[in-house]
Amino acid sequence: MKRTKVVRFVAGVAAIAMAAAGLAGCGGSSNSASGSNGGKEGDLDAALQKGGTITYWTWTDSAKAQAAAFEKKYPKVHVKVVNPGTGMTVYTKLQNVLKASSGIPDISQIEYQAIPQFSVPGNLLDLSQYGFAKYKNKFVKSAWEGVTSGSSIYGLPQDTGPMVMFYNKQVFDAAGITNPPKTWDEYMQDAKILHEKDSSVYITNDSGQGNFITSMLWQAGSHAYKVNGTNVEINLNDPGAMRWAKNWDYLFKNHYISSLTNQGTEWYQAANKGKIASVVSGSWMAGAFKSSVKETAGQWRVAPMPSYDGKPASANYGGSSEVVLKKSANPALAAAFLRWLNTSQESIDLFKQSGGYVSTKKELSSQEFLNEKSDYFGGQQINKVFLESGKNVVSGWQFLPYQAYANSITMDTVGKAYQGQTTFEKALKEYQKALVTYGNQQGYKVTGK
Structure with missing residues (x-):
């Protein structure tokens, strides 16, 4: 049937308030949010050699397999995987532990839309100090824009939802x-x-x-x-x-x-x-x-x-990333795990196998992926x-x-x-x-x- 011209007539809300409440305590500016811990790229490999335990909050199906693969590669490191729920449930729990300054995870999964809620009050580590800017071209543009603000990098993209x-x-x-x-x-x-x-x-x-x-x-x-x-x-x-x-x-x-x-x-x-x-x-x-x-x-x-x-x-x-909390007890080790989690081929493959829609250009443009028939x-x-x-x-x-x-x-x-x-x-x-x-x-x- 031919189209004819048509005339157009032409939650946890209380917990969210805690995010803004943190403005005064954290300085309330983009400068405080992007403040560096004085780290550098070399600190990541040093942290992996030293080892330690980090906690990772996530709701992904692939998380435990990824953590196991990481621990096999870096046996001195233990990754404690915690599933705190999804979306608002996670953000409410994050606000609670940040307010209490206790039980804060080192790494957390956060949707792109919620990153400003935590970065503006200064709760996220600026990863640019560890040389993460080099990964810009690894991810599709919209995903990278979701984790950055100016020169500050608050996370690495995981998946996306075009x-x-x-x-x-x-x-x-x-x-x-x-x-x-x-x-x-x-x-x-x-x-x-x-x-x-x-x-x-x-x-x-x-x-x-x-x-x-x-x-x-x-x-x-x-x-x-x-x-x-x-x-x-x-x-x-x-x-x-x-x-x-x-x-x-x-x-x-x-x-x-x-x-x-x-x-x-x-x-x-x-x-x-x-x-x-x-x-x-x-x-x-x-x-x-x-x-x-x-x-x-x-x-x-x-x-x-x-x-x-x-x-x-x-x-x-939709779509989400992983971030490092600024109050992590071991920010360099957490950043090293995040680097592996969202940039290593082994980890990306595990995420794909679980049904995740990745945000990396290489995978999204591969002929095998593009030619797959449904x-x-x-x-x-x-x-x-x-x-x-x-x-x-x-x-x-x-x-x-x-x-x-x-x-x-x-x-x-x-x-x-x-x-x-x-x-x-x-x-x-x-x-x-x-x-x-x-x-x-x-x-x-x-x-x-």
Whole structure:
């Protein structure tokens, strides 16, 4: 069916407060956050020779195998692997041990979006002193940007989640849509076609999760947050944010999007029955499809994320790094382990074997990886789509130094638009007001535009 022109109508919150509470105690500036312990690159090898015990907090499936391989190579070192949970659970526990100055791990896994929450108050070790700048070209650009601020390096990338569109080709074909949408205008037209043909079919689902909204603003070209140490400027009214808001107003006003939550029981049922026609998400979502959307295996395909002008543009949705805590009792040994963990071939291979989507250029561009065909996705070489998406992540995005908190309150503000109580444009303004107020209450110097 030919597309016709469509008119656009066009947590642990208390614990997060502790992050900002640490501003006064740690100096509250980017200078204190990047302060050096006076180390140098040669200290890493010396620390490995001396040995010792370090604690590593992580939720990865490969962690124990990686730690065992490291200990075999460096028998004087013992790595204590602890799984403290994921996401907010980890950050809450980290804030608690930092406040108590007791039980602090040497290394921790942290998502890119949460790094400013710990780096700005000065809780992360600046790894540039150990020569980590040399690894810049080992990782994809968006992942490296996620662990750095200016000349400071707060971690090494582990995985990444470039955004793509997973779509059910059989459902699209049945509606007469022969090609996936390349632009958001086409996407909205397809949403209308699908729903008018069968009112039980939605082009996608979105329940208003904060991290998804953040990534959608990023892809739209918004630069909503500008962070310089403790100085923060918030502009959720910029052109990029308004592009996304106008599109979502149209889609929700016409009931073209389901409010089901990704990877919930009802969502799996709907996806298995062909009621959810597509999902815009990170590359990691391929694993969720394979493991839980089995009834429609072979029907799904992967396409680039629609863009606003037809030119390739994407964002990251998810992805994490490992960092060294500044209060580590043995920072050089911790940094040496981190160096091996995310740069050695042995460790990277173990991570890949566990199903991790790596962030290293070599692995992502290897012919074996790129030419791999996925039976689930109809024999498509999906890794090629993921790689291109990673190359097209919009540059310049910054996260708030209290991003986890920001994500936790979206339903109190932007959620009103999802519920039809207001427009997305107005909801973003309310969201901005809440974020400015909160940031200033926590000791940041926050202004809104």
